[in-house]
Amino acid sequence: xxxxxxxxxxxxxxxxxxxxxxxxxxxxxxxxxxxxxxxxxxxxxxxxxxxxxxxxxxxxxxxxxxxxxxxxxxxxxxxxxxxxxxxxxxxxxxxxxxxxxxxxxxxxxxxxxxxxxxxxxxxxxxxxxxxxxxxxxxxxxxxxxxxxxxxxxxxxxxxxxxxxxxxxxxxxxxxxxxxxxxxxxxxxxxxxxxxxxxxxxxxxxxxxxxxxxxxxxxxxxxxxxxxxxxxxxxxxxxxxxxxxxxxxxxxxxxxxxxxxxxxxxxxxxxxxxxxxxxxxxx
Numbered sequence: 001x002x003x004x005x006x007x008x009x010x011x012x013x014x015x016x017x018x019x020x021x022x023x024x025x026x027x028x029x030x031x032x033x034x035x036x037x038x039x040x041x042x043x044x045x046x047x048x049x050x051x052x053x054x055x056x057x058x059x060x061x062x063x064x065x066x067x068x069x070x071x072x073x074x075x076x077x078x079x080x081x082x083x084x085x086x087x088x089x090x091x092x093x094x095x096x097x098x099x100x101x102x103x104x105x106x107x108x109x110x111x112x113x114x115x116x117x118x119x120x121x122x123x124x125x126x127x128x129x130x131x132x133x134x135x136x137x138x139x140x141x142x143x144x145x146x147x148x149x150x151x152x153x154x155x156x157x158x159x160x161x162x163x164x165x166x167x168x169x170x171x172x173x174x175x176x177x178x179x180x181x182x183x184x185x186x187x188x189x190x191x192x193x194x195x196x197x198x199x200x201x202x203x204x205x206x207x208x209x210x211x212x213x214x215x216x217x218x219x220x221x222x223x224x225x226x227x228x229x230x231x232x233x234x235x236x237x238x239x240x241x242x243x244x245x246x247x248x249x250x251x252x253x254x255x256x257x258x259x260x261x262x263x264x265x266x267x268x269x270x271x272x273x274x275x276x277x278x279x280x281x282x
Contacts, residue, residue: 044183061256108146140250174245202230
């Protein structure tokens with residue numbers, strides 16, 4: 001177990017992370033696209049104008065550490081073995097004993113499967129999307145800062161990107177949703193239908209169909225207390241609700257505001273120990 005509170009290492013000399021100017025959010029992932037690893041399966045990207053409108057004014061964070069530190073990547077199982085949390089959730093719960101040992105409970109593990117615009121280069125801005133709750137919403141609610149660790153490859157290679165603020169930006173309008181690539185629309189409809197995290201959305205759609213109107217908060221809460229998974233709601237019905245604007249995609253601009261070098265070093269050290277143990281075994 002890592003005891004970060006007792007760590008007293010000095011930071012390395014400050015160096016610029018990237019010297020070349022960055023024009024758009026899309027050019028900020030060039031380093032990853034040249035990676036030797038086979039990239040994660042991405043959902044089709046949102047329309048460029050949709051992304052740029054919501055990332056306007058958010059620049060690359062100049063990480064004050066050399067890329068020999070920031071470029072390291074890891075298996076999620078290694079991170080979990082040190083800091084806790086399961087291996088599947090985007091926002092894993094960290095047990096009390098782990099939090100007491102290292103003091104960290106801010107982990108976020110996004111993948112490109114649902115969110116192709118999350119940061120893929122340390123310090124780069126990004127965009128986090130999910131389907132909004134309740135009635136049609138114009139803007140997402142604030143989220144706490146997170147320690148963002150992105151899955152970059154299909155074989156489960158993860159990279160720490162930095163500490164991020166989540167800035168509520170305009171949700172997609174009905175018209176914007178309708179202009180997105182069919183793969184974007186179909187992916188979200190299928191995943192909302194098949195995944196546990198889509199249960200609230202399925203429940204709202206089922207209640208609207210049954211009641212002929214938008215359900216109240218109390219009606220939805222009562223429905224969610226049942227054991228139903230609402231799988232009778234089909235992907236086609238979900239797609240229709242999104243097309244009509246009955247369900248809304250909420251968005252947050254992701255702004256890097258810091259980089260925990262001690263955290264990254266702890267992962268590098270643990271990885272080195274595992275390699276050393278493996279090579280020394282008979």
